[in-house]
Amino acid sequence: MATATTFEAVIGLEVHxxxxxxxxxFCGCHxxxxxxxxxxxxxxxxxxxxxxxxxxxRAVELAIKTAIALGxxxxxxxxxxxxxxxxxxxxKNYQISQYELPLARxxxxxxxxxxxxxxxxxxxxxxxxxxxxxxxxxxxQDAEVSFVDFNRSGVPLMEIVSEPDLRDPxxxxxxxxxxxxxxxYLEVCDGNMEEGSLRxxxxxxxxxxxxxxxxxxxxxxNLNSFKHVQKALAFEIERQIRGLEAGGRIVQETRLWDAxxxxxxxxRSKEYAHDYRYFPEPDLxxxxxxxxxxxxxxxxxxELPLARRARFAxxxxxxxxxxxxxxxxxxxxxYFEQVVAACPERKTASNWVMGELLGRxxxxxxxxxDSPIAPMELAALLQLLxxxxxxxxxxxxxxxxxxxxxxxxxxxxxxxxxxxxxxQDALLRLIxxxxxxHPGPVADYRxxxxxxxxxxxxxxxxxxxxxxxxxxxxxxxxxxxxxxTAGGSR
Numbered sequence: 158m159a160t161a162t163t164f165e166a167v168i169g170l171e172v173h174x175x176x177x178x179x180x181x182x183f184c185g186c187h188x189x190x191x192x193x194x195x196x197x198x199x200x201x202x203x204x205x206x207x208x209x210x211x212x213x214x215r216a217v218e219l220a221i222k223t224a225i226a227l228g229x230x231x232x233x234x235x236x237x238x239x240x241x242x243x244x245x246x247x248x249k250n251y252q253i254s255q256y257e258l259p260l261a262r263x264x265x266x267x268x269x270x271x272x273x274x275x276x277x278x279x280x281x282x283x284x285x286x287x288x289x290x291x292x293x294x295x296x297x298q299d300a301e302v303s304f305v306d307f308n309r310s311g312v313p314l315m316e317i318v319s320e321p322d323l324r325d326p327x328x329x330x331x332x333x334x335x336x337x338x339x340x341x342y343l344e345v346c347d348g349n350m351e352e353g354s355l356r357x358x359x360x361x362x363x364x365x366x367x368x369x370x371x372x373x374x375x376x377x378x379n380l381n382s383f384k385h386v387q388k389a390l391a392f393e394i395e396r397q398i399r400g401l402e403a404g405g406r407i408v409q410e411t412r413l414w415d416a417x418x419x420x421x422x423x424x425r426s427k428e429y430a431h432d433y434r435y436f437p438e439p440d441l442x443x444x445x446x447x448x449x450x451x452x453x454x455x456x457x458x459x460e461l462p463l464a465r466r467a468r469f470a471x472x473x474x475x476x477x478x479x480x481x482x483x484x485x486x487x488x489x490x491x492y493f494e495q496v497v498a499a500c501p502e503r504k505t506a507s508n509w510v511m512g513e514l515l516g517r518x519x520x521x522x523x524x525x526x527d528s529p530i531a532p533m534e535l536a537a538l539l540q541l542l543x544x545x546x547x548x549x550x551x552x553x554x555x556x557x558x559x560x561x562x563x564x565x566x567x568x569x570x571x572x573x574x575x576x577x578x579x580x581q582d583a584l585l586r587l588i589x590x591x592x593x594x595h596p597g598p599v600a601d602y603r604x605x606x607x608x609x610x611x612x613x614x615x616x617x618x619x620x621x622x623x624x625x626x627x628x629x630x631x632x633x634x635x636x637x638x639x640x641x642t643a644g645g646s647r
Contacts, residue, residue, distance in 0.1 A: 168323035174346040175354040182313035183210030194306040202311030204249030216313035219345040229264035237438040246289035254285035256435040268335040278320040287312040326390035330383045338462045342487045373407040389414040473503040495532035500539040538566035
């Protein structure tokens with residue numbers, strides 16, 4: 158009997174990214190998320206008779222910028238087409254998209270996964286308009302009433318279609334993470350999957366291991382999280398293998414992912430390209446993409462996430478894990494570079510940005526852009542720490558006050574008298590006081606109970622209200638105990 162190991166999955170992703178434009182792709186309506194239903198519409202995006210679309214130049218520029226970053230061949234000219242199908246949320250009964258002549262083709266994304274490098278080819282990048290949104294009264298399958306919100310109709314989308322180079326759900330999810338990171342770095346899409354600005358359709362089939370022939374594919378629509386991509390693909394691969402093992406056949410269809418029941422369910426039969434009756438959009442002229450335009454946009458492409466990650470590890474000497482965390486977003490990477498430019502202790506800067514700052518922001522549900530502590534202010538705090546002006550414990554207390562009030566570290570330290578005590582005579586006086594108050598632990602240490610040392614360090618720090626230099630306290634305290642000059646001799 159056949160087993161799952163005799164099959165392999167073949168996966169390709171179609172990623173739809175909402176472009177960060179102020180207005181829709183063919184009209185002047187706002188494209189922002191969250192407005193009251195049907196409040197951002199006009200005759201153009203509602204498909205009224207006699208209206209004419211006007212192409213949004215900014216949407217084209219953002220798509221060209223993406224194609225450059227993905228290493229695509231950008232067409233010297235491209236053309237829009239009408240894609241015909243009926244669905245209640247599409248007012249014109251056709252969607253303006255691109256078909257035979259897309260904006261760009263033949264790119265690739267390469268990324269590390271499981272200790273090796275994975276290269277996924279990009280088949281095409283093209284522009285299209287979004288459709289509206291159906292709001293169902295209850296579950297999709299059982300809803301008796303559905304409402305339509307056309308705010309999203311006409312919002313500019315960029316579709317990025319991969320070749321079927323992915324072989325398992327984990328690879329697919331990582332590819333999507335890497336693509337999202339690139340789009341956010343480029344500032345062409347905000348990457349918000351919960352709000353639908355980044356959505357993914359997955360095409361998946363299975364075939365006998367070693368076969369070159371593709372199996373019959375199913376398309377899973379509108380996956381809006383990395384976890385859903387993994388789970389939906391895992392379920393669908395297993396479903397198809399079970400069907401083939403039982404002697405059945407797979408039908409080409411579109412399926413929906415039911416996140417509550419964690420399964421895919423049939424939605425409709427899957428169309429072929431000819432079913433859409435594509436033909437050139439008669440109301441839009443072909444778009445010429447000149448070399449000068451491309452070169453100008455190429456100059457605006459920033460250092461991309463994987464390249465920046467490698468540079469952080471190399472230039473700053475931090476672990477690859479730190480570099481990966483710190484380059485997760487362009488804003489975070491920019492923040493860290495500003496901190497580390499003013500703080501010579503690079504690992505200290507990395508630890509504080511990842512630990513104290515990100516930890517506090519995550520607890521509050523805030524992004525790095527919303528940090529109440531500016532990069533130079535955090536660097537100023539770390540300078541006080543690395544110079545020994547304040548201790549690590551006090552630095553954390555000062556950080557909390559900075560985060561709460563937005564005040565600079567130096568002002569807080571000065572006002573609250575938090576400067577670290579590094580004067581040896583003052584510290585020796587504190588040690589003498591602790592020895593007098595705690596003769597038992599002193600005697601225990603001299604009898605060989607070395608764990609008493611930790612208690613005595615804590616007692617000295619408490620006596621100094623946390624302001625004693627910990628390293629110096631350790632050195633002086635050990636010397637005093639070993640010398641036996643206080644509290645008797647061994």
